[in-house]
């Protein structure tokens with residue numbers, strides 16, 4: 001952990017809980033993501049400085065705390081600019097919005113821990129015009145409101161959380177998703193990316209991203225099947241969550257309840273749109289039931 005790995009003529013990554021990309025140009029560098037906190041960011045910054053690189057810009061792939069938590073420290077320490085795609089820039093500046101969206105109300109104390117709510121940081125919207133020469137991005141929304149994957153001129157793609165590592169997928173069987181439809185579109189894009197090396201945020205780099213992207217696509221459809229199975233007789237969201245936690249052997253605690261909760265609600269929303277799940281009302285109870293055409 002926390003070593004500088006050179007993966008291209010101008011491209012490096014620092015392996016940490018969330019990998020941090022480094023792209024060098026003209027004696028300067030930019031980071032792709034900032035680590036989860038000031039300590040991770042400091043380690044990556046020291047490694048860049050040891051190579052004589054001055055940090056000029058930080059490009060955040062999306063708004064989740066494990067990617068943005070070190071940005072405020074980096075900005076304060078170096079004066080670097082910080083960018084994030086679309087609405088994520090507002091979330092980076094107002095990090096209390098993340099637990100609010102997860103909880104759907106004023107969040108509990110547990111939800112405001114640094115694992116969910118990173119230090120807020122001044123942040124501008126990502127655009128082509130702020131990229132250094134040799135760096136490009138594509139949008140890979142769905143895992144978060146918006147998300148970007150960054151590609152370097154020496155053939156490396158930083159895929160962010162558009163793909164989840166195989167081991168994580170095996171272990172948890174369900175990956176956090178905000179918008180299932182967009183996530184599937186993004187996975188198709190990532191599957192067809194051309195590059196020499198692909199660096200997911202929470203996995204080792206690989207030369208061929210297609211098999212991992214396909215596994216992630218397969219996982220989305222198996223979660224869809226699981227949700228439809230559990231909704232067969234019409235269930236409340238809490239009853240659906242109980243079935244998911246129990247079937248996947250996930251330990252229940254408040255933060256996990258909210259993370260899996262948002263993901264499950266996003267799947268319900270997607271399956272309602274595809275016509276595979278419908279809302280039914282039993283007295284004053286709202287139930288989600290697999291539609292006749294899906295059963």
Ligand SMILES: [Zn+2]
Pocket residue numbers: 062064143144161
């Ligand atoms: Zn994420």
